[in-house]
Amino acid sequence: MPNHFTGWFLDGSDISVNSYNHNTTLANQSLLQHVANLEQVYSGMSPAQLATQIAELEPCPEQGVELSTVIQEVEQHILQNSIKVSAPLCIAHLHCPPLIPSVIAETFISATNQSLDSWDQSPAATLLEQHIINWLGNIFGYDNQADGVFTSGGTLSNLMGLLLARNHATKKHFNIDVWQQGIPAEAHQFRVLCSEEAHFSVQQSLALIGMGTNAVIPVTTDEHKRIAISALDAALEHCKQNHLIPIAIVGTAGSTNFGSIDPLQELAKRTQQHDLWLHVDAAYGGAFILSDKYCHLLQGIELADSITVDFHKQFYQSISCGAFLIKDSSYFNLIRLHAEYLNPETDQINDIPNLVTKSLQTTKRFDALKLFMSxxxxxxxxxxxxxxxxxxxxxxxxxxxxxxxxxxxxxxxxxxxxxxxxxxxxxxxxxxxxxxxxxxxxxxxxxxxxxxxxxxxxxxxxxxxxxxxxxxxxxxxxxxxxxxxxxxxxxxxx
CATH class of the missing domain: 3.90.1150.10 (Aspartate Aminotransferase, domain 1)
Known part of the structure; x- marks a missing residue:
């Protein structure tokens, strides 16, 4: 009996190979047409007009439409009304044009569909991600005790940094394992200090981990829009006088509005003096570590307990692509869980690298390939x-x-x-x-x-x-x- 589903998957059969070749050619032609004229950044269609046009597209018709027709529809309704990120005057946000090797890597990533949670779903991909993480730790000044994991971007990386900071502080102050026992009532005293120019994901993260946005103490900035050290010292003293418990300082290495970089060495001194966690959000400015001319701006980042770095900004990678780095790999134990069907503890004993043990994501894309190829x-x-x-x-x-x-x-x-x-x-x-x-x-x-x-x-x-x-x-x-x-x-x- 013939298989009526042959040709729908890229399975090596003649019909699937022919369909893939034919339709990727059409898709490439549409894409190249999209970037042919970068003088016009956007079509000019209003949100209401665009919504009306897209609403006419039936998402799931009873009988399917030829893929070539779908590609034409995407070109007409989607590509023609997309922002051209490679245009020289697309300069509104931290939204980069993707490099060609990154775009090509996306083909490999999508087609092979590796899932970077367990090694048996992504053997080479798992090891390449770890290889890149080791390289990143090295260029940011960490030693071989460091570790990290690729993430969807800065927001998730900041969440991980503050989650570990909270768990670490709860264990230190109250001898409670949050991962097992939950957040103690006393944790309402916890505070996180950051620049008033810090990314909104600091507040978002604290809301998500049960501390609330009020746990953030925004510190005023100097004339260069960097966190003012005198104001930081005053905020720490305020915590002491009001029986609050500071647990972390978040340094910003590249603020969204100004590109300002906090004095990281001074922040490290304060965290060492007060025994606090130092997290550095270098989602924007982290790429300057590659520059001999500007890497000095990040001096002190090697003293951070954890670092956020994004690659879909100044590493010119297609969205999404980021990483979370940590100075001491043992801190990942604060969020480690095991599932017998996915990452049993025996795998850890046998040195089988399952990345899910250090990630808030289970299924995770092979985004490290884009950065590697680039x-x-x-x-x-x-x-x-x-x-x-x-x-x-x-x-x-x-x-x-x-x-x-x-x-x-x-x-x-x-x-x-x-x-x-x-x-x-x-x-x-x-x-x-x-x-x-x-x-x-x-x-x-x-x-x-x-x-x-x-x-x-x-x-x-x-x-x-x-x-x-x-x-x-x-x-x-x-x-x-x-x-x-x-x-x-x-x-x-x-």
């Missing part, structure tokens, strides 16, 4: 050169904004992100300028010219350039500055 292909010097070029670009355009009487720079950039706003002839109030800046930001996107960011600073609306793309040139930025000034003039005049 690093092998480009090498450190090319990676460093790309990152350094974007910092130079940020410095150049910041200097020009400072000289433009119609624009106002927030502060000089530390890395490759900068905030500024249109002020015109200084005849409008701040609230009026807020409306103008928000409208020109939206119009630039809907006209397909650029994707620039916006945020709030000093109670005002600011525009944001996040210059991750090494193919963005100074003339591209000059062009967008001229356009936004023209749009602002029209908005004010009419």
């Amino acid at each position: 690093l092998r292909n480009l090498g450190r010097k090319v990676f460093a050169g790309m990152i350094e070029s974007t910092v130079l670009l940020a410095q150049q355009i910041a200097a020009e904004i400072e000289q433009d009487t119609q624009l106002q720079l927030a502060i000089k950039p530390t890395l490759n992100t900068l905030l500024f706003r249109y002020i015109g002839d200084n005849l409008l109030t701040d609230s009026e300028l807020d409306i103008v800046n928000e409208k020109i930001c939206q119009k630039i996107l809907m006209d397909g010219i650029a994707n620039i960011g916006k945020t709030r600073l000093y109670s005002c609306s600011y525009l944001k350039f996040t210059l991750l793309n090494p193919n963005t040139k100074i003339d591209d930025l000059r062009k967008i500055l001229n356009i936004l000034k023209h749009y602002a003039f029209e908005e004010i005049t009419f």
